Amino acid sequence: MYESGRGDGFEEDEADISADIYYITMAIGVEYLLNAIVLQNDPSFFADKSDERRRSPSLSKLIGKVCSDLLPTELDNDQRNLIADTLQLIKVRRNNFAHLGYHSSLHSYHPQVIHYVLAYFVKTYFEDEELLLNLLYYADAENYIEGEYGGLTED
Secondary structure, X not given: OEEOOOOOOOEEOHHHHHHHHHHHHHHHHHHHHHHHHHHHHOHHHHHHHOOOOOOOOOHHHHHHHHXXXXXXXXXXXXXXXXXXXXXXXXXXXXHHHHHHOOOOOXXXXXXXXXXXXXXXXXXXHOOOHHHHHHHHHHHHHHHHHHOOHHHOOOO
């Protein structure tokens, strides 16, 4: 057990600390993934939205761009909303873990839907079968075998 350092008497065990590190690391990877998707599909947006200090677009801008313009047209509104909500969840969890030092408990569905959405991006925009299989394994191997992708249909 570790003291949280918040002075609130709250203690975190090693699993909680590992989850914090996992979600911060995942969020960094998601930001790189979204940057790659935008650069691949609309490099002018990336250049236009970079700020005067030459920083890349914010995670919020990347989420907005990918969800509004770069998702495949065959996705229905429910599927688009699932992707947008999941990316917002990743952003909020990252901010809570990294910036605030406080977070609410993790819902058991969050890791599954996050891995499904990441797997969908890898399948749609990149050709990395090993990464795809790993993401789907962590989401739910049984649904992958059935081809469900957590509500995102397989071609």
